[in-house]
Amino acid sequence: MTDIEINLNRAYESVIDKINNKPEIAIILGSGFGDFGETIDNKTYINYNDIDDFPISTVSGHAGRFILGNIGDKNVICMQGRVHYYEGYTMDKVVLPIRLMKLLGADTLILTNAAGGINKKFKPGSLMAITDHITSFVPSPLIGENIDNLGTRFPDMSEVYNKELLSVLDKTAEKLGISLEHGVYIQTTGPNYETPAEINMYRLLGADAVGMSTACEAIAAKHMGMSIAGISCITNMAAGISDAPLSHSEVKETADRTAATFQHLLREFILSI
């Protein structure tokens, strides 16, 4: 057994007894969106630091726990806080929670994040459904010995973000009168924000939004055959587009301002899946 499998089994054994209902839908709440977790009914909390070998986030704005419960008739498992590659964790540690949620039963994954807008049509506060991603600047979480129990050595990535889920998300946004952009998300290592030259390059490569998470999680989830949806909140325009310097407090402020709309969309989307 590989170290990753041993790690995953230990994490599984430390949570399985606390879970009453098998989760169907896994949700990761990005910076500033953690409050959505409080809207879940029949909550059970599991703190990450009570799980053996579990990676813990050091970033402000990221709590560190799972919330299990219900949204309508759906059993969900929700992560309030995620870890990032820039915190010094290896990619296999970064995606351990995704693998754990799949082992616990979730076949659908909704990824959310705060991102910088590269597409000049976007504005701070825009919401973007992720249609595809670019991860060529970060290592794959699948590097190393393949865990055959999880998925195949060379997984297909031609449709990471599930088209049916995207269509449900679009219809939900339309029904609620929430405008929802579409775009390609590019993952960088962070933690520094990008330079204007890098943002120009990413735009030429076809990216619409940039962030420091999500795409590696989507790869690990796709490896295991999960159906994936992704939503970015554009919290700021990426470097060089406006004159203002970028800051984490701006990211959090915009996320807070957008939180009510975002939560409404997310809830109705989950109910419609």
Ligand code: HPA
């Ligand atoms: N760049 C990278 N990550 C981000 C940004 C950004 O501009 N905004 C929020 N997360």
